[in-house]
Amino acid sequence: xxxxxxxxxxxxxxxxxxxxxxxxxxxxxxxxxxxxxxxxxxxxxxxxxxxxxxxxxxxxxxxxxxxxxxxxxxxxxxxxxxxxxxxxxxxxxxxxxxxxxxxxxxxxxxxxxxxxxxxxxxxxxxxxxxxxxxxxxxxxxxxxxxxxxxxxxxxxxxxxxxxxxxxxxxxxxxxxxxxxxxxxxxxxxxxxxxxxxxxxxxxxxxxxxxxxxxxxxxxxxxxxxxxxxxxxxxxxxxxxxxxxxxxxxxxxxxxxxxxxxxxxxxxxxxxxxxxxxxxxxxxxxxxxxxxxxxxxxxxxxxxxxxxxxxxxxxxxxxxxxxxxxxxxxxxxxxx
Amino acid sequence: xxxxxxxxxxxxxxxxxxxxxxxxxxxxxxxxxxxxxxxxxxxxxxxxxxxxxxxxxxxxxxxxxxxxxxxxxxxxxxxxxxxxxxxxxxxxxxxxxxxxxxxxxxxxxxxxxxxxxxxxxxxxxxxxxxxxxxxxxxxxxxxxxxxxxxxxxxxxxxxxxxxxxxxxxxxxxxxxxxxxxxxxxxxxxxxxxxxxxxxxxxxxxxxxxxxxxxxxxxxxxxxxxxxxxxxxxxxxxxxxxxxxxxxxxxxxxxxxxxxxxxxxxxxxxxxxxxxxxxxxxxxxxxxxxxxxxxxxxxxxxxxxxxxxxxxxxxxxxxxxxxxxxxxxxxxxxxxxxxx
Numbered sequence: 001x002x003x004x005x006x007x008x009x010x011x012x013x014x015x016x017x018x019x020x021x022x023x024x025x026x027x028x029x030x031x032x033x034x035x036x037x038x039x040x041x042x043x044x045x046x047x048x049x050x051x052x053x054x055x056x057x058x059x060x061x062x063x064x065x066x067x068x069x070x071x072x073x074x075x076x077x078x079x080x081x082x083x084x085x086x087x088x089x090x091x092x093x094x095x096x097x098x099x100x101x102x103x104x105x106x107x108x109x110x111x112x113x114x115x116x117x118x119x120x121x122x123x124x125x126x127x128x129x130x131x132x133x134x135x136x137x138x139x140x141x142x143x144x145x146x147x148x149x150x151x152x153x154x155x156x157x158x159x160x161x162x163x164x165x166x167x168x169x170x171x172x173x174x175x176x177x178x179x180x181x182x183x184x185x186x187x188x189x190x191x192x193x194x195x196x197x198x199x200x201x202x203x204x205x206x207x208x209x210x211x212x213x214x215x216x217x218x219x220x221x222x223x224x225x226x227x228x229x230x231x232x233x234x235x236x237x238x239x240x241x242x243x244x245x246x247x248x249x250x251x252x253x254x255x256x257x258x259x260x261x262x263x264x265x266x267x268x269x270x271x272x273x274x275x276x277x278x279x280x281x282x283x284x285x286x287x288x289x290x291x292x293x294x295x296x297x298x299x300x301x302x303x304x305x306x307x308x309x310x311x312x313x314x315x316x317x318x319x320x321x322x323x324x325x326x327x328x329x330x331x332x333x334x335x
Numbered sequence: 336x337x338x339x340x341x342x343x344x345x346x347x348x349x350x351x352x353x354x355x356x357x358x359x360x361x362x363x364x365x366x367x368x369x370x371x372x373x374x375x376x377x378x379x380x381x382x383x384x385x386x387x388x389x390x391x392x393x394x395x396x397x398x399x400x401x402x403x404x405x406x407x408x409x410x411x412x413x414x415x416x417x418x419x420x421x422x423x424x425x426x427x428x429x430x431x432x433x434x435x436x437x438x439x440x441x442x443x444x445x446x447x448x449x450x451x452x453x454x455x456x457x458x459x460x461x462x463x464x465x466x467x468x469x470x471x472x473x474x475x476x477x478x479x480x481x482x483x484x485x486x487x488x489x490x491x492x493x494x495x496x497x498x499x500x501x502x503x504x505x506x507x508x509x510x511x512x513x514x515x516x517x518x519x520x521x522x523x524x525x526x527x528x529x530x531x532x533x534x535x536x537x538x539x540x541x542x543x544x545x546x547x548x549x550x551x552x553x554x555x556x557x558x559x560x561x562x563x564x565x566x567x568x569x570x571x572x573x574x575x576x577x578x579x580x581x582x583x584x585x586x587x588x589x590x591x592x593x594x595x596x597x598x599x600x601x602x603x604x605x606x607x608x609x610x611x612x613x614x615x616x617x618x619x620x621x622x623x624x625x626x627x628x629x630x631x632x633x634x635x636x637x638x639x640x641x642x643x644x645x646x647x648x649x650x651x652x653x654x655x656x657x658x659x660x661x662x663x664x665x666x667x668x669x670x671x672x673x674x
Contacts, residue, residue: 077477131658131662135662135665135666136665137658137661137662137665138609138615138661140605140609140615141609141615141657141658141661142658144602144605144606144654144657145654145655145657145658146654146658147602147654148602148650148651148653148654148657149650149651149654149655150654151650151654152647152648152649152650152651152652152654153651155647155650156645156647156648156651160647266481266485269477269481270478270481273475273478279475279477279478280475309493310492311489311490311492311493311496312489312493313489314485314486314488314489314492315485315486315489315490315493316489317485317489318481318482318483318484318485318486318487318489319482319486320482321478321481321482321485322468322474322478322479322482322483325474325475325478325479325482326468326472326474329472329473329474
C-alpha cells in the first residue's frame with residue numbers, strides 16, 4: 001500500500017472534507033430518488049405502514065451487516081455467518097423445546113435458549129478467530145470451513161426439519177412484545193446494537209485498534225497492540241452479533257429453521273460494502289452499515305411493491321452490488 | 336547460506352534425501368496415496384470398477400472448474416460466480432438444443448454445436464464482465480463476482496422458472512454425457528485435455544508466466560511492460576469458460592438443463608485450489624496439484640458415501656478437512672527455512 005493511500009484512508013476515516021460529505025450522501029440521495037420514483041407508480045410505498053415495515057425488516061439485516069462489518073474492518077470476512085445463523089436457530093430451539101417438555105418454568109426455558117444461542121455463537125467466533133489470528137490462515141478458508149461445519153451441524157441436529165413449538169415467551173421477548181408502545185422489539189434491539197457498536201468502535205481501545213489492524217497490520221503489531229487477541233475478539237463479536245440476530249429471527253418465525261441463514265452471508269457482506277465499508281480493511285463504521293442495510297431493504301421492498309419477480313430481483317440486486325461498489329471506488333479515489 | 340559442496344551432498348543422509356523429495360512433490364500426493372491405500376484396505380467396494388468410474392467422472396467436473404478457479408486465484412482474484420456459470424450454461428445450452436429440436440430434427444450435429452456455442456458463449460460473457468470490472472473499473476473481485484453470481488443465477492432461473500429443460504438430442508446425452516470411450520467416461524478425457532493445456536500454458540508460454548507475474552507483484556509486472564489488464568481479463572474469461580465446459584459435461588450427464596444444478600460447486604472449486612496450495616494472495620499455484628486436490632476431495636466424499644455416513648455429517652468433515660489441510664500446509668511452509 002502506498003503512503004498516499006494510507007493518508008487518504010486516514011482522512012476518510014477521520015475528518016471529512018466538504019467533498020467527502022457530499023460523496024457520503026450519494027447513498028441517501030439514491031434512496032430518496034428511488035422511493036420518489038416508486039411513489040409515482042405505487043403510492044403505498046410511502047404509507048406509514050410500509051415505512052414502519054421497512055424499518056422493521058431492515059433491523060435484522062442491520063444486525064448481520066454490522067456483525068460482518070466488525071471483521072471486514074480487520075481485512076477479513078465471515079463466510080460462515082449464514083450457516084451459523086441456521087445452526088443457532090436450531091440449537092436454541094432444541095434447547096428450549098427440550099426444557100419446555102420437561103416442564104421448566106418459562107423464564108428458565110427462555111434463558112436457556114438465549115444461552116445456547118449466544119454460547120454457540122461464541123464458540124464459532126472463537127474457532128474462526130483462533131485459526132485466523134493465531135494460525136494465520138486466510139479468513140476465507142477458515143470461515144469456508146466453519147460454514148460447512150455449521151451447515152452440517154444445523155441439518156444433523158434438526159434432522160433437516162424445522163423445530164416447532166418454540167415457547168411463546170421467547171417470541172414475546174424478542175419479537176412481538178411491546179416494551180415501548182409503537183416501537184417494535186426488533187427495531188429497538190437494532191438501535192441498541194447500533195449504539196453499542198458506535199461506542200465500541202469509536203470510544204474503546206479495542207474498537208480503535210480494529211481500524212489500525214485493518215489499515216496497517218504491521219503498524220498495529222509494532223505499536224504493541226495485542227493484535228492476535230483483538231482479532232480473535234473481533235470474530236467472537238461478529239459471531240455473537242450474528243447469534244443475537246439468529247435468536248431474533250427464531251423468535252419471529254417461532255421455530256428453529258435449519259435453512260434460516262440461506263442468503264444472509266452474501267446479503268450481509270453486500271449491505272456492509274454498499275454502505276461504504278471497505279473490503280481492504282480499516283474503513284467503516286456503524287453509519288455506513290445502517291445506510292447499506294436500509295438501502296438493500298428499501299430496494300427489495302420497492303421491487304416487491306412493483307411486483308418484480310423473485311428471479312428478476314436477484315438479477316437487479318447483482319447489478320446494484322456492482323454499481324454500488326463502483327461508486328464507492330470513485331468515492332475513495334476522490335478523497 | 337552459500338551453495339552446498341559436493342562432499343556435503345555426498346554425506347546427506349537418507350532422511351535428508353527423503354525430506355528433499357518431500358519438498359519437491361509436496362504434502363498432498365503423500366496424503367492422497369496414504370488415503371487411497373487406507374480406503375482400499377478398509378472400505379469395501381472402494382476398488383470396484385463402478386466406484387472408480389464414479390469418482391473419476393465426478394472429479395472431472397471439479398478438476399475442470401478448479402483449474403479455472405486456480406488461474407483467477409493466481410492473479411490475486413476470486414471467482415464466486417463459477418457455480419452460477421455452470422447453471423447458466425446448463426440452462427442456455429439445453430434451451431437452445433430443445434428449441435431447435437423440431438426445426439433441425441435431422442441434423443443433431445448442428446443442434447449440439449449451437450447448444451454448446453450458446454453455453455460457452457454465456458460463460459464467456461460472464462467471464463468478460465467479471466474481468467472487465469476487475470481490471471478496468473478496479474472493483475474488488477469478491478464483490479464483482481458476487482454480483483455476477485447473483486445476476487447469472489437470476490437469469491438462469493428467470494429463463495426456466497426453475498423447471499428442468501428437457502429435449503436435448505439423444506446422441507449428446509448418450510455419447511457425450513454418459514458415454515464411455517475406451518472404457519472411461521468421456522468427461523475424464525475432457526478434464527485430462529484441459530489440465531494438459533493449462534499445464535502447458537503455465538509452464539511454457541508467455542501468458543502463463545505473465546499470469547504468475549501479475550499475481551506475484553502487480554507493480555513489477557506493470558513496470559516490466561506486461562499488459563496486466565489484458566491478462567487479468569483473460570484469466571477471468573478462461574475461468575468462466577472452463578466452468579461452462581464443466582457445466583456442459585454435467586448437463587449432458589444429467590440429461591436436462593438445470594438452473595439449480597449445484598450450489599456447492601463454487602466453494603468446492605475454491606477449496607480444491609486452496610488445498611492444492613494455491614495462495615489466496617496470488618502468484619502461486621500449479622494445475623497438477625489442483626487436480627490432485629480435486630481427487631482428494633472427491634475420494635473422501637466417495638469413501639464417506641460408501642461407509643454410509645450421513646451426507647449432513649459429511650459436510651462437517653469436509654469443513655474440518657479444508658481448514659486442517661491448509662493449516663498443516665501453512666505450518667510446513669513456515670518450518671521450511673527461508674534461504
